[in-house]
Amino acid sequence: MKKLELFDDEQQALAAMAKVLSHPARIAILQFLAATPTCISGDISDFLPLSRTTVSQHLKELKSAGLIQGEVEGLKIKYCLHKNGIEKLRMLFGDLLAEIMPSDEKSC
Template identity: 60%
Template structure:
């Protein structure tokens, strides 16, 4: 790609320079990095029945914005939605969710301060 020679600031492109695991963890964290998406996940978990699109009525956001967040959650595989006539049933995709959770928690568990015995910090 000769074009890359002319790119001055490779904004946002450096993410690909890290390990696949680091990218994957960051990707999962990004999905969880907005309170609305946390709220949606919690709402779906609490709901006893499949929830249609009136999730927006339970949130301080417009239907359009909620739909956008739902799309992101769906793209990440954390939830799945199937059309049921007039409404769409959104549910947590437990399989993908558990995998994502496992990957994230595994990374978090591996982070442990190994320095700072007494000389510094």
């Protein structure tokens, strides 16, 4: 039995999502896409202080986690936030924060 199997599915999903969000470049990419009214076609590295290769690696991680989607459009890829993935992220972290919020009598 793997040690991860000792934890429930929600704990594992939350940890996986936290790992994806553990790099500030990925947070910056999500914030950039959220602030952009349309999907970005082309190279996001034009808008961020990162190399094209670095941005590409981070986009791959975010896409694998289901937080963004990318569609090939000619020679470029069109990137957008993935609404269902962002909603799942909000629910996972919202549930965790609600669960661990100490009540006044439990506070140190």
